[in-house]
Amino acid sequence: MFPVGRQGKRGRQRLLFPVLTMVLLGSVLWTIHIGSTEIPIKEVFEICMDQFFYGGEGLKAGKWSVSHFQIVWNIRLPRVLFGLLCGAGLSVCGAAMQALVLNPVGDPYILGISSGASAGAACALLLPISLLSGPFQTTAAAFLGALLSAGTVYFMAKTAGGGMIRPVPLILSGTAVNAVMSAVTSFVIFLAKSPESIAAVYNWQMGSIAAAQWKNLALPAAGVLSGTVIFTVCSRYFDMMMMGDEDAAALGLSVKHFRSLMFGFCSIVVASLVSVTGIIGFVGLVVPHMARILSGTSTNRVIIPLSALGGGIYLIWADALARSLFGAAELPLGIVTAFAGAPFFLYLMIRNGYGGGNT
Known part of the structure; x- marks a missing residue:
């Protein structure tokens, strides 16, 4: 196995940060999705985006059930x-x-x-x-x-x-x-x-x-x-x-x-x-x-x-x-x-x- 040079290490370090950031974001979505009530990841993502960027317009329009919203936004996401x-x-x-x-x-x-x-x-x-x-x-x-x-x-x-x-x-x-x-x-x-x-x-x-x-x-x-x-x-x-x-x-x-x-x-x-x-x-x-x-x-x-x-x-x-x-x-x-x-x-x-x- 060939030794990794200094440039190779720096390249690996630069790559690690975006990769781990993506893994972290994926982990947040996936762990909100799993539980006694399994909620589709797409719905988890949409609820979070709606609350963060659109002031809850999707919830007011009835895109998701209130129970799913409560589980995602008020129980699992804070945790x-x-x-x-x-x-x-x-x-x-x-x-x-x-x-x-x-x-x-x-x-x-x-x-x-x-x-x-x-x-x-x-x-x-x-x-x-x-x-x-x-x-x-x-x-x-x-x-x-x-x-x-x-x-x-x-x-x-x-x-x-x-x-x-x-x-x-x-x-x-x-x-x-x-x-x-x-x-x-x-x-x-x-x-x-x-x-x-x-x-x-x-x-x-x-x-x-x-x-x-x-x-x-x-x-x-x-x-x-x-x-x-x-x-x-x-x-x-x-x-x-x-x-x-x-x-x-x-x-x-x-x-x-x-x-x-x-x-x-x-x-x-x-x-x-x-x-x-x-x-x-x-x-x-x-x-x-x-x-x-x-x-x-x-x-x-x-x-x-x-x-x-x-x-x-x-x-x-x-x-x-x-x-x-x-x-x-x-x-x-x-x-x-x-x-x-x-x-x-x-x-x-x-x-x-x-x-x-x-x-």
């Missing part, structure tokens, strides 16, 4: 769009964190950010506290939990690694923070009085995008889009970070400030998603590696936007599988992503030699 946002957001955060900590197993779930956001959101939902009034209370609490977890993991890993971020201390720190935050969430559930709230948080802990509605898309969309743009604009600095702290500092980058700022942005993006979806693990681990394999590069200017596209496709189909695998009974999305991601995590651990002697 699919939220899956797209969630997959894209978790994936770009995973790509960013892998560069920030110079570790191929960096991921919001493994490093405790998701569980921290989950604990914060559970406190806001179940405890009589008033952090912020209105719909932003849960998101604000999730952000504080995510930020606390990220800071704790970073501090523990750097202390255990003798002032440097090393693979094994980082993974162990993330595992410890995950355990503590899960215990906090369980304790809050134990203190709660309402059986309905307890059941809701239990279901939410397993991860799902079933609660997606048009009204709760705006905040995650703002978080994911701004995070993707910021990470892409800063991709050159992420490339410097991948050279190591000393080399990055020699090139003029303020390593400590940049890492802290980007961890903060990751926490905002993850919190905006987890406060609605609950914990969905391993997306940020799997997708950036798939992007590197497909593109043949580790340049973050390519990997970050490619991860956004790939993450959207990945989670849309994972959710379609979750809601169709057992008929009327919906499998939590977090279980599907864990089944796919946990073996990949073990593979990375073995491939990179993170054994007892490799720190």
